[in-house]
Amino acid sequence: MAELTSLVIVVDDDAHLREALGNLFRSVGMRVELFGSTSALLDRPATVTAASCLVLDIRLPGVSGLDFQNQLANLGNNIPIIFMTGHGDVPMSVRAMKAGAIDFLTKPFRDQDMLDAVSNALVLDRARRTSDGELSALVKRYESLTSREREVIALVTSGLMNKQIAGELGVSEITVKIHRGHVMEKMGVRTLAELVKKYETILPRLKR
Incomplete structure (x- = not known):
């Protein structure tokens, strides 16, 4: 029924x-x-x-x-x-x-x-x-990121290493690691693979 x-x-x-x-x-x-x-x-x-x-x-x-x-x-x-x-x-x-x-x-x-x-x-x-x-819940998680954390998630999921991201943003590698940790926590993921998958899932929504 x-x-x-x-x-x-x-x-x-x-x-x-x-x-x-x-x-x-x-x-x-x-x-x-x-x-x-x-x-x-x-x-x-x-x-x-x-x-x-x-x-x-x-x-x-x-x-x-x-x-x-x-x-x-x-x-x-x-x-x-x-x-x-x-x-x-x-x-x-x-x-x-x-x-x-x-x-x-x-x-x-x-x-x-x-x-x-x-x-x-x-x-x-x-x-x-x-x-x-x-998907809406995932977008809200992304929206909780700071502008710098959004830059980090974009660079991390593009395949860059922490050292490369640090050079790209003009910050120390330690700072990148801290931001990356915050990104992982706020997005509710434990691995890079999970982060990439979730980011790619919401990307079309973010581009609207």
Whole structure:
């Protein structure tokens, strides 16, 4: 059974199908929010703290499901998407999957197929949220470094020895060792290999 905190957001202009899906997901302990259009969904508060996924009809009034997928991507919203269509349009399916959709179900679909797709999407979103949380914590550790310690971590992880770093910064080798020790402690690592790995993990975030 899914965690009670899991949230499934359904967007479909067919009221009967919306309600049927709502009942299906609630029957296995999931929270559900139902919308008749993407514009209605955009009016809801943006923050979702629980593992969640979006079950989205591909043909909707106004903004289509595929266009909405692009909008979410541009906003940096990585919620897993499961598309539904009554048309079995293969090019649409390919486009949706290439753009990151988790699954693509042709109406009418079996309840179990939908539940399986949603369960998979929630597992992926839960893993993503855990990874994002760990990355944010690591960035905070980096932000606790002084400007000199940030210079040291950049030089250490580039492969320079303490003596070379000392020459680069115009300080003594002992001073470099002290800074290096502080860097290791603040970043929560014990080895150079761990430091390099964590620094490379957060580097893309630091360059934004």
